[in-house]
Amino acid sequence: MGVGHHEAAWRHPRTEPARLTDVRHYQELATIAERGGLDSLFLADGLALGNVRHNALDRLEPLTLLSALASVTTHIGLIATVSTTYNEPFHVARKFASLDHISGGRAGWNIVTSAGEPEARTFGVRRPPHAERYARADEFLHVVRELWHSWEDDAVLHDRTGGHYADTGKIHVIEHVGAHFAVRGPLNISRPPQGHPLLVQAGSSEDGKAFAARHAEAVFTAQQTLREAQHFYADLKRRLAAHGRRHEDLLVLPGISPIIGSTEREALRLEKELEDLIIPVYGLAQLSHMTGLELTEDTLDEPLPDVPPENEGAQSRRRLVVDLARRDRLTVRQLIARLAGGRGHRVVAGTPEQIADELQEWFFAGAADGFNIMPPLLPSGLSDFVDHVVPELRVRGLFRHEYEGRTLRENYGLARPPSPHARREAAVAP
Amino acid sequence: MGVGHHEAAWRHPRTEPARLTDVRHYQELATIAERGGLDSLFLADGLALGNVRHNALDRLEPLTLLSALASVTTHIGLIATVSTTYNEPFHVARKFASLDHISGGRAGWNIVTSAGEPEARTFGVRRPPHAERYARADEFLHVVRELWHSWEDDAVLHDRTGGHYADTGKIHVIEHVGAHFAVRGPLNISRPPQGHPLLVQAGSSEDGKAFAARHAEAVFTAQQTLREAQHFYADLKRRLAAHGRRHEDLLVLPGISPIIGSTEREALRLEKELEDLIIPVYGLAQLSHMTGLELTEDTLDEPLPDVPPENEGAQSRRRLVVDLARRDRLTVRQLIARLAGGRGHRVVAGTPEQIADELQEWFFAGAADGFNIMPPLLPSGLSDFVDHVVPELRVRGLFRHEYEGRTLRENYGLARPPSPHARREAAVAP
Numbered sequence: 001m002g003v004g005h006h007e008a009a010w011r012h013p014r015t016e017p018a019r020l021t022d023v024r025h026y027q028e029l030a031t032i033a034e035r036g037g038l039d040s041l042f043l044a045d046g047l048a049l050g051n052v053r054h055n056a057l058d059r060l061e062p063l064t065l066l067s068a069l070a071s072v073t074t075h076i077g078l079i080a081t082v083s084t085t086y087n088e089p090f091h092v093a094r095k096f097a098s099l100d101h102i103s104g105g106r107a108g109w110n111i112v113t114s115a116g117e118p119e120a121r122t123f124g125v126r127r128p129p130h131a132e133r134y135a136r137a138d139e140f141l142h143v144v145r146e147l148w149h150s151w152e153d154d155a156v157l158h159d160r161t162g163g164h165y166a167d168t169g170k171i172h173v174i175e176h177v178g179a180h181f182a183v184r185g186p187l188n189i190s191r192p193p194q195g196h197p198l199l200v201q202a203g204s205s206e207d208g209k210a211f212a213a214r215h216a217e218a219v220f221t222a223q224q225t226l227r228e229a230q231h232f233y234a235d236l237k238r239r240l241a242a243h244g245r246r247h248e249d250l251l252v253l254p255g256i257s258p259i260i261g262s263t264e265r266e267a268l269r270l271e272k273e274l275e276d277l278i279i280p281v282y283g284l285a286q287l288s289h290m291t292g293l294e295l296t297e298d299t300l301d302e303p304l305p306d307v308p309p310e311n312e313g314a315q316s317r318r319r320l321v322v323d324l325a326r327r328d329r330l331t332v333r334q335l336i337a338r339l340a341g342g343r344g345h346r347v348v349a350g351t352p353e354q355i356a357d358e359l360q361e362w363f364f365a366g367a368a369d370g371f372n373i374m375p376p377l378l379p380s381g382l383s384d385f386v387d388h389v390v391p392e393l394r395v396r397g398l399f400r401h402e403y404e405g406r407t408l409r410e411n412y413g414l415a416r417p418p419s420p421h422a423r424r425e426a427a428v429a430p
Numbered sequence: 431m432g433v434g435h436h437e438a439a440w441r442h443p444r445t446e447p448a449r450l451t452d453v454r455h456y457q458e459l460a461t462i463a464e465r466g467g468l469d470s471l472f473l474a475d476g477l478a479l480g481n482v483r484h485n486a487l488d489r490l491e492p493l494t495l496l497s498a499l500a501s502v503t504t505h506i507g508l509i510a511t512v513s514t515t516y517n518e519p520f521h522v523a524r525k526f527a528s529l530d531h532i533s534g535g536r537a538g539w540n541i542v543t544s545a546g547e548p549e550a551r552t553f554g555v556r557r558p559p560h561a562e563r564y565a566r567a568d569e570f571l572h573v574v575r576e577l578w579h580s581w582e583d584d585a586v587l588h589d590r591t592g593g594h595y596a597d598t599g600k601i602h603v604i605e606h607v608g609a610h611f612a613v614r615g616p617l618n619i620s621r622p623p624q625g626h627p628l629l630v631q632a633g634s635s636e637d638g639k640a641f642a643a644r645h646a647e648a649v650f651t652a653q654q655t656l657r658e659a660q661h662f663y664a665d666l667k668r669r670l671a672a673h674g675r676r677h678e679d680l681l682v683l684p685g686i687s688p689i690i691g692s693t694e695r696e697a698l699r700l701e702k703e704l705e706d707l708i709i710p711v712y713g714l715a716q717l718s719h720m721t722g723l724e725l726t727e728d729t730l731d732e733p734l735p736d737v738p739p740e741n742e743g744a745q746s747r748r749r750l751v752v753d754l755a756r757r758d759r760l761t762v763r764q765l766i767a768r769l770a771g772g773r774g775h776r777v778v779a780g781t782p783e784q785i786a787d788e789l790q791e792w793f794f795a796g797a798a799d800g801f802n803i804m805p806p807l808l809p810s811g812l813s814d815f816v817d818h819v820v821p822e823l824r825v826r827g828l829f830r831h832e833y834e835g836r837t838l839r840e841n842y843g844l845a846r847p848p849s850p851h852a853r854r855e856a857a858v859a860p
Contacts, residue, residue: 010588010590010595011590011593013590017588017590017595018588021531021619021620022531023500023501023531023532027501046618047520047618048614048618049601049616049617049618050618052595052596052598052601053594053595053596053598054593054594054595055595056595057595057618058581058586058596058618058619058620059618059619060528060531060532060619061524061525061527061528061619063494063525064493064494064497064525064528064529064532065497065528065532067494067495067497067498068497068498068500068501068532069501070453070498071453071457071498071499071501071502072501086518086521087521088516088553090477090552090553091491091516091517094491095491095493095494097491098490098491098494098495099494101451101452101453101490102453102490102494102495102498118614121614122520122613122614122615123518123520123612123613124607124611124612124613124614125612151488156488158440158447158448160440160441160443160447163441163484163707163709163712164483164484165440165447165482165483165484165485165486165487166482166483166488168482168483171479171482177554181554182553182554182555183552183553183554184478184548184551184552184554185552186479187479188476188477188478188479188480188487188488188489189451189488189489189490189491190451190488277593279593
């Protein structure tokens with residue numbers, strides 16, 4: 001997230017908002033993350049411009065950016081958000097296959113269905129209903145998988161003498177014809193090093209969880225309390241069996257925004273500095289958008305009004321926000337401050353030991369297989385995490401000392417998907 | 431073109447076809463080209479798989495690849511082919527804007543309309559007719575320009591104290607509604623360093639030339655003879671005035687495949703080596719596709735049969751091929767050999783001095799503003815050009831000794847397009 005996950009990060013003296021479109025900023029982040037042995041770098045995305053009057057929301061297109069980061073890193077995974085609602089499967093399959101080749105097997109795809117009305121207007125369509133978006137996403141996933149598998153692993157021969165570059169018997173048309181797409185195939189690039197890129201998903205609605213159980217290999221999720229996180233974790237893992245998948249085939253990774261100080265007082269001071277930089281009208285607009293309420297400045301010191309009945313859209317995030325306000329009896333202003341830190345993700349301010357305690361607790365309590373670390377300020381919050389929290393986790397035996405695998409999939413501990421064609425042949429063999 | 435522009439390049443001992451999907455191969459090419467002070471690196475593309483049985487045709491997606499090359503280069507322009515027929519303007523505008531930011535103003539877009547039937551099948555549609563593809567391309571160009579211009583150059587304020595990230599009065603919705611697209615805008619990234627990326631085009635049909643005269647800033651073209659090249663050059667330049675453009679606003683860049691030897695005998699030996707590696711059935715299939723004929727192996731030593739009346743598609747290339755066969759009284763086998771070198775582009779075998787003579791002649795005879803160099807083998811043919819032809823051109827005062835500009839546009843000697851919004855304001859001012 002640009003110069004930090006806190007909404008006011010761009011106003012804080014420790015950031016340089018002018019670097020938002022400067023690739024060197026992201027190369028620095030990737031290098032720091034890799035120094036810490038982190039698994040992957042994750043880029044959120046959206047297909048319409050947000051409120052740039054009060055926030056640093058212009059951004060580089062994630063796939064284009066990740067490819068530039070691949071060149072200057074060697075181990076870290078590169079995960080980009082791409083929408084299934086406003087793209088074609090062939091382009092997406094091909095770009096991720098290319099990124100996977102370019103990075104030597106470090107590509108991951110965060111699959112989103114683009115709930116927003118502004119994104120629909122970018123493409124001149126009416127916003128498709130929730131179920132329709134997920135139906136399209138489902139078919140989309142089917143097609144991209146077929147395309148990634150359209151070349152068997154040993155299809156390329158390089159037989160110069162015989163003049164056979166590839167064994168075309170091992171490259172398959174897919175001839176897909178479905179409700180949303182008709183794609184002949186094959187892909188015009190060989191099978192990616194990882195078989196296919198890591199499939200990541202972040203929706204926590206009912207449709208989102210069903211989709212994750214079918215397709216995702218990692219799930220990013222916003223969870224405010226340990227109890228809710230445990231419930232989400234168990235729920236998602238339970239759904240896997242119905243699709244012939246094992247507990248360990250999907251990793252649950254809650255988001256956490258660590259506000260780190262060398263003392264607790266220092267951490268709380270940084271939290272307060274950031275809170276003081278929040279622009280109330282911006283927070284009101286964000287909160288209005290999240291809740292469907294029309295909140296004005298004179299409601300700032302009132303409790304959150306009742307929200308209208310839920311309609312389709314970012315439902316799970318709305319429930320989280322309302323629950324948070326009710327549980328902690330927050331005024332609108334206080335709620336805005338709580339959300340500004342991580343847009344619904346958990347914010348924890350403390351010393352490196354205290355942050356490590358939180359991660360350890362959630363990990364052992366069955367709430368997380370790992371975490372999506374969302375530093376409030378970038379790059380400083382990331383280097384604080386890498387230089388102070390990671391060593392503490394290592395001392396406790398909770399984090400690797402160096403990269404164990406070569407690919408993102410290997411570092412996540414996930415298997416390389418076998419080629420369906422190879423399986424088919426194996427089944428035929430005596 | 432992967433490991434070389436000659437169709438049989440992958441079979442020649444001087445290439446390594448296994449590097450076709452290895453980003454380091456392309457990084458090496460970019461580095462060599464930059465060492466020679468070349469303006470730009472140009473990636474062709476297609477959205478369907480060709481005949482990989484006999485040729486190395488799997489490829490990395492161009493935009494993803496160029497972004498990885500931006501990281502390891504500092505001056506060379508990065509031109510990617512992207513289709514207007516099978517893409518959405520918002521995605522294309524955004525990706526090129528991102529590449530332009532990432533590369534510090536070195537992005538170029540080769541605009542194609544994807545004539546092929548196989549490409550249509552990739553997207554489950556009937557191949558749109560020629561005129562329809564160009565009508566879409568025209569509207570596409572209108573939309574992407576509006577999007578690139580949707581942020582004025584000074585829209586971003588970075589006003590931390592006042593809490594104003596951007597002046598939203600200088601960021602404009604485009605509200606485009608046309609026959610093919612409806613796009614609200616603005617783009618979600620600030621104006622690219624070059625204003626917009628360099629616009630390149632390569633179609634030589636009547637529609638193609640009309641399109642180039644309206645939109646293109648550089649045209650890549652296949653020309654076999656000086657006379658035809660002069661005619662094409664004059665024709666294209668003449669069309670500019672009707673669109674309020676000047677002679678120098680569009681550069682004409684014929685392709686040339688230089689087969690370089692330190693002696694003429696050495697060059698001819700390399701040409702022969704490559705010819706001997708041609709796979710006749712592959713060449714027959716290519717030629718059949720280009721001409722619309724169904725050529726079989728028993729026609730190899732016959733003259734080219736009469737071609738059926740032209741239909742829509744790659745017309746200009748077909749005429750070029752037929753003219754070449756008739757003019758030089760070639761058998762099908764000989765024609766295949768001539769085309770194998772550059773798929774219709776001019777092939778010149780000789781010493782560095784002889785190659786320089788050819789370039790010099792065309793340049794001074796009003797046939798070219800520059801050239802698209804298409805080495806038969808990569809990387810060796812490129813380093814031969816850079817190390818032996820470029821110095822010869824420098825001695826003759828025909829080529830720069832170092833980069834003169836910072837951006838691709840500056841190195842091409844083309845102006846940065848002004849913002850239409852800024853112009854509008856200037857017009858209102860007293």
